Amino acid sequence: MLRFITFIIVVVLSNIIQCITGFAGTVLAMPFSVMLVGYDVAKPILNMLGVVTSIGVLVNDYKAINKKEFFKIIAIMLIGIAGGTYITHHFALNPSLLYKLLGSVVIFFTLFDTYLFVKKKDDKPLSAPIALILLISAGLVHGMFVCGGPLLVTYASARMKDSKEFRATLSAVWIVLNMIIFCTDIKAGYINARFFIVFIVLFFFLVLSILIGRLISKKMNQKAFLITSYILMFISGISLFLK
Secondary structure (H helix, E strand, O other), rough: HOOOOOOOOHHHHHHHHHHOOOOOHHHHHHHHHHHHHOHHHHHHHHHHHHHHHHHHHHHHHHHHHHHHHHHHHHHHHHHHHHOOOOOOOHHHOOOOHHHHHHHHHHHHHEEEHHHHHHOOOOOOOOOHHHHHHHHHHHHHHHHHOOOOHHHHHHHHHHHOOHHHHHHHHHHHHHHHHHHHHHHHHHOOOOOOHHHHHHHHHHHHHHHHHHHHHHHHHHHHHOHHHHHHHHHHHHHHHHHHHHH
């Protein structure tokens, strides 16, 4: 029971940070969630909570979707997702190796995003090979751990400068891809009665965390939360090597 309560707290805090920083929610939540409730519970739950959050964004901004980028991202990321699903299917037989792989992914994202934060974004366009690598890699990581967001954000921020178009397009992408992952989770046997009970409970906490996040984002320094999220992500990644 204590582990489940802690899992709820992790989901709430990670989604608050997601609302404030605009990223890092699932990347931050996944390592702790895997340790608390296991991969077979954490992955499908965080996946579907991501769908709910994206639908909430898309309700008002669906007309701003960049259809060309939407279909391009979906097509390329599906290649990576297929690879990620294949990898986790084999690594699932070795939980220790799975945890270390996730830890490596989280640490990489932490260092990668910290580098971008220090360097700051410029207006140089992405080359075609770099764009392709980013999208396939994003799909690969998303297929494994449902946290390919940082890599996709790097690609999308270089392609779409309008914030509403950016949010709407990425939200639409997550809805489609996460529902595909949901289907693979059904096949893997992750979707059962326990899943629906946990999801219903967490749904209400998700709404609460979004409201809290929006309130805090208006009054708190976003830079401080970015730095905090990087530190927490790094610690969570390191902790997985001790699992």
